Amino acid sequence: MSRNTISRSLHDLGLSAWFGGTLANAVALNPAAAKASGASDVGAVANAGWDRWTPVNAAAIGAHLIGSLGQIGGNKARIKDQQGVASMALAKTGLTAAALGVTAYSRVLGKKVSAHQNVPASSGTKPAMGTPPEVAAAQRQLRMLQWAVPALTGALVVVSAFAGEQERPSEVHKGIAKRVLG
Numbered sequence: 752m753s754r755n756t757i758s759r760s761l762h763d764l765g766l767s768a769w770f771g772g773t774l775a776n777a778v779a780l781n782p783a784a785a786k787a788s789g790a791s792d793v794g795a796v797a798n799a800g801w802d803r804w805t806p807v808n809a810a811a812i813g814a815h816l817i818g819s820l821g822q823i824g825g826n827k828a829r830i831k832d833q834q835g836v837a838s839m840a841l842a843k844t845g846l847t848a849a850a851l852g853v854t855a856y857s858r859v860l861g862k863k864v865s866a867h868q869n870v871p872a873s874s875g876t877k878p879a880m881g882t883p884p885e886v887a888a889a890q891r892q893l894r895m896l897q898w899a900v901p902a903l904t905g906a907l908v909v910v911s912a913f914a915g916e917q918e919r920p921s922e923v924h925k926g927i928a929k930r931v932l933g
């Protein structure tokens with residue numbers, strides 16, 4: 752297996768797990784936690800799920816980043832010579848940085864929520880009447896951010912598909928010709 756194939760595989764596998772896991776948790780885990788036996792158990796259930804996902808998510812993000820760096824290294828010439836590749840690589844880098852930032856901030860908020868295991872909550876991201884104010888504030892922010900990570904990583908999937916199209920030999924030739932001929 753070539754170095755580029757390994758890099759692409761790490762990139763794609765990591766990105767798909769990052770996207771899919773956060774989407775599944777937003778769609779299923781947070782609302783499902785509301786089905787816990789009591790309001791104080793709701794937060795504990797959601798926290799347990801997110802805490803179990805965190806190391807898997809970290810590994811997925813790590814694989815994605817290692818694969819991304821490998822792809823950049825393997826495509827230096829295309830980035831320099833093929834029209835459109837540098838701007839696509841810049842867009843991917845910006846989206847990746849934004850997704851990393853939102854993921855990191857979400858984890859900080861998640862730790863605030865997770866530190867209070869047995870507090871009442873309506874769902875994983877909805878406070879209840881008796882939720883402590885600092886936990887409620889973090890939950891309200893997480894309610895919005897739970898959708899931001901899948902949106903950003905989903906955009907990365909789309910841009911990555913476009914990047915794959917740029918690697919077709921016909922596109923490489925067209926892109927290099929446009930760069931050379933202006």
